[in-house]
Amino acid sequence: MTPVLIAIAALLGLAAVFGAVLGFASEKFKVEGDPIVDQIDDLLPQTQCGQCGHPGCRPYAEAIAEGEEHNRCPPGGQDTVDSLTDLLGRDAMTVDDDGAEDAEVNKVAYIREDECIGCTKCIQACPVDAIVGAAKLMHTVIVDECTGCDLCVEPCPVDCIDMLEVKPTLQTWGWNRPAGIGQRPDSRIEVVNL
């Protein structure tokens, strides 16, 4: 009988000590949170998926409180965006499925050549001379030169220019630069393939 009692007493004692330590710690290390952040955090779905570009729901709630747009949460859907709109008194928005990802995607212009009428307007608009062609002849884009700046899309009278996504390959992939002053989403450290 005694060993059982000792075992129970030991575990209870252990649990009591740990409980006391945690209770003490929760008082001692209490953090006065920003109440608005808590309210925003309550509305987020707590999936911690990171699709908003933050490492979890809480950091995103803090970012919203500091002014970031509140429509970057695909798991929450339109309902979450609407309730956040009510809470914050901001303009209504639609949910943005790929906002955070979109900024980092490289794009390149592509001219649908059989629709091109050869007006040369895109050639004049291109700031890096990446479009070749002559009047009344079809134009095309030099992929290596194109910076994906979008400026040629607007002038085209027949809308035959598409911006295509460029998926990174092993040759173009590079490490993200560490966050810091002057960081742009597209700045990457060139990879050297041995």
Added chain:
Amino acid sequence: MTEYVLILISAVLVNNFVLVQFLGLCPFMGVSNKVETAMGMSLATTFVLTLSSVLSYLTWAYILVPFHLEYLRTISFILVIAVAVQFTEMFVKKASPVLYRVLGVFLPLITSNCAVLGVALLNVRQDDATFMSSLTYGFGAALGFSLVLVLFAAMRERIAVADVPEAFRGPSIGLITAGLMSLAFMGFSGLIKL
């Protein structure tokens, strides 16, 4: 001194917890998509593993052994680990909000990391375990975990853009890579005989 160096090398390379003993595979596969998150997870795990290894040794040596309660080791170690993680989270939240944001959701996840319990249990299985040896063992295990997690994450970032056959995309190629890494770590076996 040599003894501790040997324990360290043994825990990091020869008996690596992830690739040789196959413990802690869940975070190894789960948080290795990006190097940044892998670093965060490594930091949090290193801290908790070392702390819980020492604490569970103390519980073992000063509570369980004197009362002949060795059979209660699993449940009491789980208790110790849970408390260590909780306390760490509270402390970090108060002491360093920046670090808390980096570690974020990873801290609570460590409670269920089986490598942490594995280290505590393997520690007391050795007859001549001392305070210093369990400290070294826990720290070494954490270093080994961090090493392979960061290596694996770096590889997976590249594999994500590589031309992998459709059927092997995602976790499949990840598991194959982990298997190859495990084979590579087999090369360390026999380096140290403890």
